Amino acid sequence: MTAYERIVKHYQQRNLSALEWKKNGGKVIGYFCNNVPEELIMAAGFFPLRISGDPWEGTETAEGYRMPYPVVAFVETMMNKLLTGKYDFLDYLVIPHARDPIWRLWTQLHFVSELDPQIKLPEIYYYDNLHTTFYTSSVYNRDRTIELKKQLEKWSGKKIPAKALKKAIAITNENKRLLKEVAALRSADPPRISGLEALQIIGTSMCMPKEEHNRLLTAYLQDSESLPAHNGIRLFVEGSPLDNLQFYEVVESCGALVVAEDNCWGNRYSDVPISHTVNLFQSIVDRYLKKSPCPRMFPLQKRIDYCVQKAIESKAQGALFHIYVGDNLQAWEAPEEIKALRANGLPVAYLKKQPYLLSDTDKEGLRTEIKEFIKTL
Amino acid sequence: MTDEKKPLLRSEKKLKSAALVQAYQKEWWNQTQERLRQGEPYAICMADDAEDIFTAFDIPVIVIPWWSAMISAKRMSEYYGNVLAAHGYDMDQYGSLGLGVTLDHRPEIAPWGGLPKPLVIMGTTMSDHALKITDLWAREYGCTCFTTELNYNTPTNPYPHRWWEKIRDHWDQVIEPHKIDLKVQELKGLIRFLEVHTGKEFSHAKLTEVMNLVNEQEDLWAKTRDLIAQSSPCVVTLPDQLSMYPAQWHRGKPQGRDIIKAFYEETLERVHTGQVACPREKIRMMWLGVGLWVNTAFFQYFEEEYGVTFVASIYTSIAADGYARTIKNNDPLRALASRFAWLGVQETEWLAHVAKQHHCDGVVGFQCGPRPQLWTRYLEKQGLPVCEIPGNNVDARQWDDVNIRNLMKDFIEKRILPNKKQAGRLKTDD
Ligand code: SF4
Numbered sequence: 001m002t003a004y005e006r007i008v009k010h011y012q013q014r015n016l017s018a019l020e021w022k023k024n025g026g027k028v029i030g031y032f033c034n035n036v037p038e039e040l041i042m043a044a045g046f047f048p049l050r051i052s053g054d055p056w057e058g059t060e061t062a063e064g065y066r067m068p069y070p071v072v073a074f075v076e077t078m079m080n081k082l083l084t085g086k087y088d089f090l091d092y093l094v095i096p097h098a099r100d101p102i103w104r105l106w107t108q109l110h111f112v113s114e115l116d117p118q119i120k121l122p123e124i125y126y127y128d129n130l131h132t133t134f135y136t137s138s139v140y141n142r143d144r145t146i147e148l149k150k151q152l153e154k155w156s157g158k159k160i161p162a163k164a165l166k167k168a169i170a171i172t173n174e175n176k177r178l179l180k181e182v183a184a185l186r187s188a189d190p191p192r193i194s195g196l197e198a199l200q201i202i203g204t205s206m207c208m209p210k211e212e213h214n215r216l217l218t219a220y221l222q223d224s225e226s227l228p229a230h231n232g233i234r235l236f237v238e239g240s241p242l243d244n245l246q247f248y249e250v251v252e253s254c255g256a257l258v259v260a261e262d263n264c265w266g267n268r269y270s271d272v273p274i275s276h277t278v279n280l281f282q283s284i285v286d287r288y289l290k291k292s293p294c295p296r297m298f299p300l301q302k303r304i305d306y307c308v309q310k311a312i313e314s315k316a317q318g319a320l321f322h323i324y325v326g327d328n329l330q331a332w333e334a335p336e337e338i339k340a341l342r343a344n345g346l347p348v349a350y351l352k353k354q355p356y357l358l359s360d361t362d363k364e365g366l367r368t369e370i371k372e373f374i375k376t377l
Numbered sequence: 378m379t380d381e382k383k384p385l386l387r388s389e390k391k392l393k394s395a396a397l398v399q400a401y402q403k404e405w406w407n408q409t410q411e412r413l414r415q416g417e418p419y420a421i422c423m424a425d426d427a428e429d430i431f432t433a434f435d436i437p438v439i440v441i442p443w444w445s446a447m448i449s450a451k452r453m454s455e456y457y458g459n460v461l462a463a464h465g466y467d468m469d470q471y472g473s474l475g476l477g478v479t480l481d482h483r484p485e486i487a488p489w490g491g492l493p494k495p496l497v498i499m500g501t502t503m504s505d506h507a508l509k510i511t512d513l514w515a516r517e518y519g520c521t522c523f524t525t526e527l528n529y530n531t532p533t534n535p536y537p538h539r540w541w542e543k544i545r546d547h548w549d550q551v552i553e554p555h556k557i558d559l560k561v562q563e564l565k566g567l568i569r570f571l572e573v574h575t576g577k578e579f580s581h582a583k584l585t586e587v588m589n590l591v592n593e594q595e596d597l598w599a600k601t602r603d604l605i606a607q608s609s610p611c612v613v614t615l616p617d618q619l620s621m622y623p624a625q626w627h628r629g630k631p632q633g634r635d636i637i638k639a640f641y642e643e644t645l646e647r648v649h650t651g652q653v654a655c656p657r658e659k660i661r662m663m664w665l666g667v668g669l670w671v672n673t674a675f676f677q678y679f680e681e682e683y684g685v686t687f688v689a690s691i692y693t694s695i696a697a698d699g700y701a702r703t704i705k706n707n708d709p710l711r712a713l714a715s716r717f718a719w720l721g722v723q724e725t726e727w728l729a730h731v732a733k734q735h736h737c738d739g740v741v742g743f744q745c746g747p748r749p750q751l752w753t754r755y756l757e758k759q760g761l762p763v764c765e766i767p768g769n770n771v772d773a774r775q776w777d778d779v780n781i782r783n784l785m786k787d788f789i790e791k792r793i794l795p796n797k798k799q800a801g802r803l804k805t806d807d
């Protein structure tokens with residue numbers, strides 16, 4: 001099996017490594033989003049597994065936990081997976097204060113023992129953090145992260161030594177360095193890696209032991225000279241979290257290549273390493289709080305700047321905005337981002353209110369729209 | 378309780394104190410418009426985000442849901458919904474109507490000419506969309522978006538059992554201190570910002586006065602709520618209670634306190650004289666969730682048809698249970714911070730408590746999906762039958778009268794009445 005084939009296998013079976021880890025006596029911590037410091041989980045000796053949605057999962061059980069707030073399907077399928085035993089091997093679960101439907105899982109899951117006592121859930125920890133990048137917020141987040149560290153130590157029964165934390169940071173920084181090489185090959189002229197490939201390469205970093213992922217990446221990149229050149233219209237993708245391949249499959253079947261994206265399952269996960277400052281702990285916290293802003297963050301201008309910068313850097317010929325139905329967070333920022341991209345000379349097509357699971361008809365409709373857009377470039 | 382021996386009289390439809398609140402609301406709005414016309418600095422902010430600070434400063438403040446309601450009252454929500462959609466915002470969010478007015482730049486057709494540029498819009502992390510709306514709105518005006526963290530929507534550790542009995546006097550034990558610390562820092566930042574930009578001084582004594590007035594007003598709400606909850610038949614129905622709610626916008630002012638004092642006295646008088654809202658009250662209901670502003674005829678219909686009285690909602694009860702904070706260590710800011718950072722308005726144990734306290738036979742609220750939602754399932758477990766009806770509180774077009782009447786009819790006939798019968802039989806058997 002080539003390195004890439006192994007990556008594909010782990011992308012398709014995202015729990016594979018975690019289950020293996022458990023078989024060897026290790027413990028697994030599930031977490032959501034991009035703002036829980038994996039380094040801490042690793043340094044505490046646990047396997048960090050990012051929880052992902054699944055368009056084919058359905059939401060039936062989770063619907064019984066709805067509250068009068070907007071629903072977005074990718075989060076509801078995560079909840080459904082948790083409620084229907086797809087993550088029954090998790091030892092612990094960390095829910096961060098991320099977008100509303102994510103943090104609200106913390107509230108909703110509290111009711112499981114009362115409403116559906118037969119459902120077993122792992123112990124849940126709520127990781128509080130803030131959505132502004134002010135100084136007070138970074139101090140607040142540091143304190144909450146120290147609490148998370150203490151919780152991890154309680155779970156593992158031992159202190160996290162500074163050495164272990166430094167080592168974990170070295171490993172994740174190496175991972176990010178390698179993923180940046182992947183990003184560079186993607187946006188090269190001609191691109192050597194497609195968007196579809198990249199999404200799987202990046203995604204597997206969140207479901208494999210990082211050292212193993214680093215080894216696979218190193219092997220994969222060793223042969224980068226021999227990677228085939230891809231032809232196609234270069235597109236940048238902005239929008240809702242892409243924890244699956246459906247959309248890129250459609251886009252890249254239209255004679256286009258996704259050369260970069262602003263997405264927490266794509267480049268945004270890996271584009272900034274943790275820098276070493278005088279205070280290691282604050283460095284971790286500030287990386288997660290202040291760099292590569294996720295749409296939940298204030299102010300909007302930072303999001304706009306980030307989106308424009310990433311699109312321009314990728315030398316894309318156009319941008320696609322792809323936003324799920326119910327994803328208010330992204331829908332509210334899209335118009336200003338689109339304006340800014342156009343002001344920078346980048347044409348944009350806005351694919352709004354997209355279903356999480358694409359039917360064949362949806363895919364056909366998207367293909368027509370994307371092909372029409374490509375013709376204008 | 379109402380004296381059962383006195384003959385029951387149907388109360389005059391309108392509360393006299395509702396006229397007081399309307400009159401003051403009008404006076405306040407006239408004055409505020411004048412102050413805005415004179416170019417006085419003012420603020421736009423979400424509900425429960427910073428108003429009491431502006432009150433203590435005597436800086437006019439426009440609360441976003443209130444402004445949305447004013448725009449809707451002028452029947453312009455559809456128009457501004459279209460304006461928003463034309464700008465790419467077709468998400469139908471109630472709190473965005475004011476942004477629509479500003480984006481439209483047509484004071485000649487805007488309700489009351491729209492709002493001039495404020496000194497500041499309070500950005501809020503209250504929800505994903507509120508954060509964006511306040512940010513976009515400030516961008517459009519070219520004013521500061523002063524964003525603060527922590528509000529009543531901030532996720533919290535599991536609520537302490539019967540928190541409403543502790544929150545007024547023991548808020549420092551209920552709420553994590555680090556949250557109060559941060560909120561105090563943020564409020565101090567805001568105060569400095571306002572001092573610098575308005576030249577006004579912020580006074581500790583004035584804030585203390587504001588907090589004391591809030592406490593007095595909410596204590597009066599609580600006493601009124603207790604009278605209403607215990608009266609049977611009910612002396613003030615939900616639509617009438619809701620007509621008093623605007624007094625909450627004026628908490629911290631003597632006028633707000635005086636209006637609720639009048640409300641209390643009027644309610645007490647009704648209890649004493651046996652004036653009830655619906656003499657043939659048979660069934661008591663709680664309305665769950667946000668306001669049912671779209672269809673007041675709804676209440677009327679079920680009252681006439683089945684003797685249903687809606688007696689409880691989270692609005693009136695949260696005013697009574699959630700807002701007051703005892704000032705400790707001569708620090709009114711910390712007491713206030715504890716309220717901004719924590720309000721139990723969505724907590725389920727409390728929802729069940731409100732229903733039971735008002736002796737409700739059932740609870741009615743909007744659906745939010747194909748199957749019974751979390752609140753419904755929880756309340757049912759507590760022995761409270763719940764009827765979910767389709768629709769939402771914003772869009773009257775989604776009100777399906779026939780369907781809703783049938784659902785309610787079924788609910789009453791198949792669940793509430795048999796329940797009551799059974800309870801009655803149990804009583805006689807005993
Ligand atoms: S965009 Fe941000 S909040 Fe949303 S799923 Fe990704 S990391 Fe989480």
